[in-house]
Amino acid sequence: MDFSLSDDQLMLQQNARQFFTAQRGTRPARKAMEGDVASTKALWKQMAELGYPAITIAEAFGGAGEGFLSLVPVLEEAGRVLAPGPLPETVGFAVPLLTRLGTQAQKQQYLQGIADGSEIVTLAFYESSCDAFAGQATVTAERTAAGFRLNGQKVLVPNADLATALIVLARTTAGPAGEGLSLFIVDPKASGVQMRLQRPMDQTRPLFAVSFEQTEVGEEALIGPLDEGWTAAEEALRTLAVSLSVLSVGAMDACVEQSAEYAKTRVQFGQPIGRFQAVKHRIVDMKVNLETARSLTYYAAWALEEGSSDRHVAAADAKSFTAQAFVRVANANIQNHGGMGFTWEAEPHLYAKRAKAWENYIGSPEAHLDYIAAAQGW
């Protein structure tokens, strides 16, 4: 038994910590809040130069060929500063999906591109009657002579303005929820693609409604087998769920650190407020939430890397617990800061908004709990 990061992984963590500290913490996130896409692009470029998006990409396509666990330290550090950009969608979804199901040509274009920073991929899954996005896909992809024609609208597409490719879940054959769906990788600049900003609560992460009107894509846009897109997506969505959990753990770590630091320095009634057990114990509760989320998340990451049989349940454990714990921790962080916590300038609200945004992203906690129950055979 060894439940710790390896020396290499720890080094990667130090490296990432230094990098994000040099970016002045949440400064890139705040730039993104102001709508500065160029700054997010520049950050992405630097991350690519450091090899972060390439960690789990095979060496044949310019990656480091590492397992998912090696991504953990980088994601955790990115989460601490709420680094903007579709990092989880790219490394947590597109990379495992394409690695498993991409054609040689797709791998060459996209995996290679992600590794060298030229491709940034996001997810166009949700539709306006959303929630369980499995079933409700009404965006259609009809067969044409040369490939497919897309029509319909997706919503809540993160960073569509920055992305060079969208992975779209579309209906190719009529059928019940989860069947007759296929995955396509689409250039957002293709004809008939339009996007409109949907103003998000977590402004570090702009969201878009993306509509397709007679958008023609070639045969090579199809990822994996026709009509089996949902099954294909599900496995990668687990990796995404765990990636989001790792990022959240990093963010929670920042919240705990902020609260502890504030409680040591903020003086009221002639003493640091951390001496009041109301404050002290609340920070301890935050810490316990954090470490519990971290245990579940690291385990899920290990299970994914090993391909162990309980990896789906482990991912659901991690996502359901972490999503809720993050909200609790981030909200407590505001309360610990008193009036300061209610301001825009102070850090806590950024984390509280991210926590709320990710609570239901890629499935609500209840949906993940349902999955756990079903997987136990109950």
Next chain:
Amino acid sequence: MDFSYTPQEEEFRAELRAWLKENLPPGWLEGNHKLPEDPKEEEAFLRAWQHKLADGHWAGVSWPKEYGGRGASLIEQVIYEEEMARVDAPPQVNAIGIGMIGPTIIALGTEEQKKRYVPKILNAEEVWCQGYSEPNAGSDLAALTTRATLEGDHWVVNGQKIWTSYAHLADRCFLLLRTKENPQNKHDGLTCLLVDMHQPGVEPRPIHQMNDHRDFNETFFNNAIVPKDEVLGEVNNGWYAAVVLLSFERVSVANVAFRLQQAYDGLLAYCKRHERNGRPLIQDPLVRNRLAGYHARVHAAKLNFYRNLTRQIKTGRPGPEGSMDKLYCSELLKELNGYAVSLQGAQGELWQDAEEEGKWQEEYLSSFAMTIAGGTSEIQKNIIAERMLGLPKDIKY
């Protein structure tokens, strides 16, 4: 025990309802509750609304008739809050003046002060702010260091306040500060001054809040001038006046209790209207369970409040029970608004573009203030522990 209202109280309610129907801004009752986006227009809108309320004698209903109020009983005040919450009436720009500062001036002011200030409060001719908190004196209010020295016929004020709600709109400030060189303890030597905000020595700087509003301020006093007689109560005995003012804050808890009811009603309507995974939310067993829980807890919030009110009517004074109402209602409101956002599923992460025009996101983000402003939840718990249960006090310096 009797939960009914007297015919006179019902008449009060009917009169208010009729007035609101006539006088709420156009479209308000039909559900258009948007305030103007431009801050200047918003201010003008709010001042006009408050002026209208005052003309109808519906601003400051608790105030004595001779000061333009209605001399409303505690029960009537509660009916008033309930009705205003029911229609989600626009806020009163001078809420602090009406709720706390006016009543304090009426209680402790000189005849001259009452004549000069009180008539201009109800119609928002003069908007007031409350200058208590400082960067290093929040929960520990008595640690404040802003000070005034007497020079001839006026006070000279220096220091900084923070979180001063509406200071940027305010014409006057109820300012708590130090006036004594060597106080015996930190509650000694404080004084309340009534300060003109329109002078070079006073500079409010709005602070950006997490809900993207800019309602509170840092307020700087740099050799600000206050005429010598603009002291409320006694010089060096300002803690007393400060506490009298805070005792009026308690009634405003009624407002939160009814906002809770509003929020619950809105949430229920939402669950009936919206489907998730192919069925109305209200039919989802998990949602039913949560909602039913809120049904009980919101009802309880009002009952707690009514029971406390009864005690207050009988004893004639507010007590630490007000802290329990504040604690319970503000924590519950925050939780309920959070649940409303969760119920929107993935789309809950939108803000202005979320369902119902982002109303729940706005409420959720704003409700983080409720457990901080007016004494944090932890401070309320200390009051309950020490004053109701006689538990030993924290060691404070």
